[in-house]
Amino acid sequence: MIRILCLGIAVGTAAALTPSLAGGGHYVVLTVAWVVVAVLLVTYGTRRAVTAKYLIPGTLLLVVFTVAPVLATVQMSTTNYGDGTRTTKQETVERILANSVVQAPDSPIFDLTVAGSGDGDFVFLLVDRATGQAYEGNRDGLRELDPPVTAPPGYTILTPKQVNDAAAQLREFAVPTEGGAIRQRGLREAYEGRAMLRYDGNAITDTQTHTRYTVQRQGDREYFVDANGERLSDQSWRAGVGLDNYRKAFTDERILGGFLRIFGWTVAFAAGSVALTFVVGLGLAVMLNDPRVRGQKWYRSVLLLPYAIPGFISILVWSGFFNQEFGLINNLTGLDVDWLGDPVWAKAALLLLNLWLGFPYMFLVATGALQAIPGELKEAATIDGAGGFTAFRRITFPLLLVAVAPILVASFAFNFNNFNVIELLTHGGPFTPDNPDAGATDILISYTVRLAFGAGGAQFGFAAAIATLLFVITGVLAAAQFRATRSLEEVH
Amino acid sequence: MTVRWWREVGLRHAGGLVAVVFAVVPVLYVVSAAFNPLGTVVSTDVIPTQFSLVHFRSLFSDPARPFPRWLLNTVIVCAAVTVVQVLCSALAAYAFSRFRFKGRRGGLLTLLLIQMFPQFLAVIALFTMITELGDAVPALGLNTIAGYSLVLMGGALAQVWLIKGYFDTIPRQLDEAAVVDGASHATVFFKILLPLARPILAVTGLLAFVGVIGEFLLASIFLTDTRSKTLAVGLYGIIESDRSNNLGVFAAGALMTALPVVLLFQYLQRYIVGGLTSGAVKD
Numbered sequence: 001m002i003r004i005l006c007l008g009i010a011v012g013t014a015a016a017l018t019p020s021l022a023g024g025g026h027y028v029v030l031t032v033a034w035v036v037v038a039v040l041l042v043t044y045g046t047r048r049a050v051t052a053k054y055l056i057p058g059t060l061l062l063v064v065f066t067v068a069p070v071l072a073t074v075q076m077s078t079t080n081y082g083d084g085t086r087t088t089k090q091e092t093v094e095r096i097l098a099n100s101v102v103q104a105p106d107s108p109i110f111d112l113t114v115a116g117s118g119d120g121d122f123v124f125l126l127v128d129r130a131t132g133q134a135y136e137g138n139r140d141g142l143r144e145l146d147p148p149v150t151a152p153p154g155y156t157i158l159t160p161k162q163v164n165d166a167a168a169q170l171r172e173f174a175v176p177t178e179g180g181a182i183r184q185r186g187l188r189e190a191y192e193g194r195a196m197l198r199y200d201g202n203a204i205t206d207t208q209t210h211t212r213y214t215v216q217r218q219g220d221r222e223y224f225v226d227a228n229g230e231r232l233s234d235q236s237w238r239a240g241v242g243l244d245n246y247r248k249a250f251t252d253e254r255i256l257g258g259f260l261r262i263f264g265w266t267v268a269f270a271a272g273s274v275a276l277t278f279v280v281g282l283g284l285a286v287m288l289n290d291p292r293v294r295g296q297k298w299y300r301s302v303l304l305l306p307y308a309i310p311g312f313i314s315i316l317v318w319s320g321f322f323n324q325e326f327g328l329i330n331n332l333t334g335l336d337v338d339w340l341g342d343p344v345w346a347k348a349a350l351l352l353l354n355l356w357l358g359f360p361y362m363f364l365v366a367t368g369a370l371q372a373i374p375g376e377l378k379e380a381a382t383i384d385g386a387g388g389f390t391a392f393r394r395i396t397f398p399l400l401l402v403a404v405a406p407i408l409v410a411s412f413a414f415n416f417n418n419f420n421v422i423e424l425l426t427h428g429g430p431f432t433p434d435n436p437d438a439g440a441t442d443i444l445i446s447y448t449v450r451l452a453f454g455a456g457g458a459q460f461g462f463a464a465a466i467a468t469l470l471f472v473i474t475g476v477l478a479a480a481q482f483r484a485t486r487s488l489e490e491v492h
Numbered sequence: 493m494t495v496r497w498w499r500e501v502g503l504r505h506a507g508g509l510v511a512v513v514f515a516v517v518p519v520l521y522v523v524s525a526a527f528n529p530l531g532t533v534v535s536t537d538v539i540p541t542q543f544s545l546v547h548f549r550s551l552f553s554d555p556a557r558p559f560p561r562w563l564l565n566t567v568i569v570c571a572a573v574t575v576v577q578v579l580c581s582a583l584a585a586y587a588f589s590r591f592r593f594k595g596r597r598g599g600l601l602t603l604l605l606i607q608m609f610p611q612f613l614a615v616i617a618l619f620t621m622i623t624e625l626g627d628a629v630p631a632l633g634l635n636t637i638a639g640y641s642l643v644l645m646g647g648a649l650a651q652v653w654l655i656k657g658y659f660d661t662i663p664r665q666l667d668e669a670a671v672v673d674g675a676s677h678a679t680v681f682f683k684i685l686l687p688l689a690r691p692i693l694a695v696t697g698l699l700a701f702v703g704v705i706g707e708f709l710l711a712s713i714f715l716t717d718t719r720s721k722t723l724a725v726g727l728y729g730i731i732e733s734d735r736s737n738n739l740g741v742f743a744a745g746a747l748m749t750a751l752p753v754v755l756l757f758q759y760l761q762r763y764i765v766g767g768l769t770s771g772a773v774k775d
Binding site: 050073290301321417445453460464478481482 | 501503505507508511514515516518521522533534538576579580581584586587591599601604605606608609611613614618619620621624625627629642643644647648649652677681705706708709712713724727731735736739742743750754756757758761
């Protein structure tokens with residue numbers, strides 16, 4: 001009964017969304033939605049497929065929101081997607097044509113109301129003065145509206161002052177129509193003009209000067225250019241560039257230099273963090289794991305604190321400690337170290353912070369592993385004449401290392417992609433003026449995020465290539481962890 | 493206290509105390525800053541000397557930083573993602589533990605592999621995906637808690653291994669007996685296995701919860717609108733906008749965020765230590 005109800009809700013939701021999705025041209029979302037519904041129907045509609053009933057919910061989420069994005073990243077790494085190339089070729093052509101319109105004597109005139117989304121996108125609400133028909137026009141085209149005319153969701157009607165303020169952006173805005181486009185003229189008026197440019201599927205021709213503009217590659221982007229190499233427009237579009245992004249990473253000296261340095265530091269940071277936390281955690285575990293030491297429970301409760309506090313809070317608190325003038329560390333020690341402004345000290349600061357964050361975990365793990373080693377082994381070694389330290393070095397430590405190896409590898413992999421520590425403490429900095437993309441303490445993931453979302457403009461394609469390299473490296477680490485994990489035996 | 497005691501046990505305590513001080517100083521500092529009425533870096537010491545609730549009051553009254561809203565957002569995201577993650581993982585763990593089917597071993601290994609790829613490595617594609625989804629269904633786009641939660645649910649199977657390990661220790665005879673009595677597979681799962689697996693559900697729930705509450709990367713890119721922020725990006729904004737003067741307010745917020753989590757950890761300590769040694773890593 002509940003099952004039928006849930007399936008009904010799923011089908012109903014998809015059906016309800018279909019008209020608006022199809023109308024908006026969101027075919028990918030539409031397809032995914034119906035595929036999900038179909039899978040649910042096939043799985044839960046019958047009494048068979050018992051196993052699938054338990055596996056499907058998590059698998060669907062995993063495929064849609066983890067596996068598909070990973071594949072999409074790899075695909076994106078072979079394009080030049082980014083600022084200036086966000087649109088498809090067809091959209092770009094439409095915009096170039098729409099921007100070339102001029103008004104003719106018989107052009108229709110509209111009453112115009114401008115609605116804005118707040119981030120530079122607009123919608124024109126239009127009423128044809130001749131026929132009285134209302135329309136809604138956006139960058140993709142025009143559609144008829146029934147009164148009352150309201151702004152679409154996410155948009156608000158702009159006041160005359162706001163329209164005025166957005167004049168520069170509105171000059172670039174046009175609603176494409178058959179053979180031309182609708183453009184703004186004055187605060188409350190728009191006209192439908194005829195395009196002066198024509199596109200024949202290969203090239204754009206200026207109908208007045210008869211200049212032909214063909215597609216040509218300049219750098220990693222394609223433009224429409226005339227015979228002299230002069231661009232018709234600076235607008236480009238998303239295009240496949242093959243392995244150029246990877247070539248760029250490995251051949252452009254400046255980028256390669258930064259990339260190799262970042263890779264080296266990523267490995268050093270991850271290895272250093274694991275080594276430090278493990279040594280301190282193990283030392284502590286050995287010290288306290290003795291029946292004569294009272295208050296072990298108390299120790300454990302207190303030492304659990306750094307592990308239990310959400311990481312971002314601890315990191316932000318520590319970031320204040322490293323302040324040169326007022327920071328706790330310089331104050332308590334009497335030093336005058338520029339912790340976050342100097343490349344070497346910034347790295348030391350990261351390792352110190354990561355030691356604090358990670359040693360309790362290693363302490364707990366090492367204590368657990370120590371207690372799991374049978375006492376008879378140590379006794380036997382002692383009887384054979386081994387002293388306390390020799391027994392530890394020869395017997396306890398090797399056994400312990402085998403037990404914690406998977407955890408060490410997992411911890412290495414975790415720190416290899418430990419974005420939070422880097423971003424919240426140093427932001428990848430300090431930076432040098434000659435390479436503002438790659439900071440002294442950047443690790444690969446923070447570098448990727450800066451390339452994609454940093455102030456230097458979105459370089460999605462190139463950032464996706466770095467991310468793909470990161471997938472490969474993480475995959476190798478995962479394989480290493482596979483080998484170290486004995487839990488594999490439990491599969492059978 | 494003999495010399496021998498001091499040499500063999502006292503030194504151990506000395507080492508332990510050094511570690512305790514190291515661990516506790518930053519925590520004390522937060523507490524001290526939260527209750528220090530001046531709330532500046534210069535005026536804050538490690539040991540609390542003054543007591544005032546002015547920062548806590550400001551957290552709940554300043555509309556420029558709507559802490560209650562961030563708290564609500566965070567609770568919603570954490571609850572939704574944790575419930576979905578634990579439930580989906582438990583369902584799958586049941587299949588892997590009790591059924592024998594083609595692709596079982598391959599599926600388990602694939603899960604282990606995927607688990608090692610942090611989802612946020614695909615941040616660029618996730619960003620374009622959520623932008624596109626928001627164009628189609630505005631309620632699930634950028635700057636929505638729903639869209640952000642949905643993306644985080646991509647980790648729905650992250651706890652399968654831990655839960656499966658626990659299910660494996662529950663004797664099969666229990667469910668076989670129930671089946672003989674006429675119970676369906678769903679009854680076995682919901683009425684027998686889930687109640688017995690409460691400890692591991694609590695631990696995996698806590699791990700999922702802590703992973704979500706500390707998620708910063710995707711939140712900082714998806715949730716830029718003040719009212720859609722989670723605590724992680726919201727508190728970051730407070731401290732980042734004025735490091736020296738906003739310390740008190742930040743510390744008050746940090747304290748209120750961390751306290752429930754720390755208490756949960758202490759409460760579940762025994763289980764967590766057990767889970768750790770079998771390989772769970774906190775994000």
